[in-house]
Amino acid sequence: MADNLLHKWFPTTQLPLIISAPMFTVANGAMAAAVTQAGGLGMVPAGMDPSANSPHLAALDEQLSIASRLLHHDATDTDTPLPIGVGFLTLLATADAYRANALPILRRHRPAFVWLFGSDPAAYGELVTLFRDAGAAWGLRVFAQVGSVAAARAVVRCGVDVVVAQGCDAGGHQWADAAGVVTLVPEIVDALRGKEGVAVVAGGGIVDGRGVAAALALGAQGVTMGTRFVACDEADSNKFVRKAILNASDGGASTTRSCMNDAIMGYPTWSELYAGRVIRHAGLQDLANGVPLQEVHESFKKAVAEDDETRMVTFAQVVPIDRGTGVGLVHESQPAGEIVREVRAEALAVIEKLSAQLTVP
Incomplete structure (x- = not known):
């Protein structure tokens, strides 16, 4: 070195x-x-x-x-x-x-x-x-x-x-x-x-x-x-982000990559060059099941207000749970x-x- x-x-x-x-x-x-x-x-x-x-x-x-x-x-x-x-x-x-x-x-x-x-x-x-x-x-x-x-x-x-x-x-x-x-x-x-x-x-x-x-x-x-x-x-x-990080395991399975997380949160759209890795949440599953994006976005906003951890893309409307596969090694x-x-x-x-x-x- x-x-x-x-x-x-x-x-x-x-x-x-x-x-x-x-x-x-x-x-x-x-x-x-x-x-x-x-x-x-x-x-x-x-x-x-x-x-x-x-x-x-x-x-x-x-x-x-x-x-x-x-x-x-x-x-x-x-x-x-x-x-x-x-x-x-x-x-x-x-x-x-x-x-x-x-x-x-x-x-x-x-x-x-x-x-x-x-x-x-x-x-x-x-x-x-x-x-x-x-x-x-x-x-x-x-x-x-x-x-x-x-x-x-x-x-x-x-x-x-x-x-x-x-x-x-x-x-x-x-x-x-x-x-x-x-x-x-x-x-x-x-x-x-x-x-x-x-x-x-x-x-x-x-x-x-x-x-x-x-x-x-x-x-x-x-x-x-x-x-x-x-x-x-x-x-x-x-506290929700910390809990999600410390409780996660098997990082490859507990996280996922998608270009749709920003749309669910209402964030500015990144170019097609980029995707995002997050801890898995219900919003992505809803989209996969055919639920319209606007409906998923509204569910997300409601979840933020109610601290619904199952839709944990973000909390306090500003903190994305964007975490890598190494999350399972953080204890x-x-x-x-x-x-x-x-x-x-x-x-x-x-x-x-x-x-x-x-x-x-």
């Missing part, structure tokens, strides 16, 4: 590097700070609305302030970035909106990196240039989350520093036609061989040290975890920093054990 680009760019980190995913409505400044303090990279979600007076951007500003305070970041040190990332869902906005409304927040807080996800990866060029130029003074890096080799090549052509290879075991929105990390990550690594200055991060179904060790073997320089942090002490997850709520330290130690122990097992006496 001596040539790890991520550790070079983010020197406060420890290897193997663990990044907490920028889960909208779940991640926050306290979680991000705790992950970073434990040697990982914490992230704050920026949501999907960069319009003027956006509540998403107002929340981003607030959560970055919280993270900065918890990390004792010197706001007067204009050369040193805040060791936190910002995740943008890019499906609804133009570069002009980010330029006018998001860049002032980034310049004020100077996060170490931004993470793009949600639109056509081939169209990221303008956004990458926008963010890179705005953050040049403090060395801002740009990540892009993809689910195919073609998309990885496309975002590298756009100039990103880090390709986040998200496999189909991931929770939440993902590539509709993605493979699992076991094949996706090494194929992307091979496709990008020779592209100097580009790192690959693995995500999707990774919740413990065994998964981290496997991702490193596949060629990733770090991992991102989402599901493992949903029930952490600092998360904004409500307890822990502080975010403890998760990072535990998973990192387990990964190193797994690597050491494998090395010993493969050493010929």
